[in-house]
Amino acid sequence: MNTSAEIKIKPIQKDDFPAVKKIYQAGINTGIATFETLAPTWETWNKKFRTDSRLLAENNNSIIGWVALSPVSARQVYSGVCEVSLYVHPEHSGRGVGRALLRSIIAQSEKNKIWTLQAGIFPENKASIALHTSEGFREVGYREKIGKRDGVWHDNIFLERRSRLVI
Secondary structure (H helix, E strand, O other): OOOOHOOOOEEOOOHHHHHHHHHHHHHHOOOOOOOOOOOOOOHHHHHOOOOOOEEEEEEEOOEEEEEEEOOOOOOOOOOEEEEEEEEHHHHHHHHHHHHHHHHHHHHHHOOOOEEEEEEEEEEOHHHHHHHHHHHOEEEEEEEEEEEEEEOEEEEEEOOOOOOOOOO
């Protein structure tokens, strides 16, 4: 793959989940993508993410990345606030896949009346922080020792992006 023009973005279907799960596990294995240590089952993953906000990136009929939004709260007042989860297959990182996915989910979120996107990113994940900030996210906090992974405390940089719905 040479350019992001070869990337197709489309909604995730249940049949796509084995590839999505494999990419998720590869991200988990880096140790700097999430506090999770094992990719979930379809049932767990399906309950977590909004059905109208799940996209995959495809190149040559292979799934090479995914992005999905999860509500931050069940309370009505926060109905337009979601957390971004974005993962790219390691063989395709640095090739515009993450950018294409993030831009697509931002557009999708605005169609779905989501006014705030947020992300908690490990400080060591510099590529993800750079991607998010280049697409309008801003750092709003630094969460020290917010969670443990494999018995080790980790910090998170808390980023958010406001939609033009509220600007």
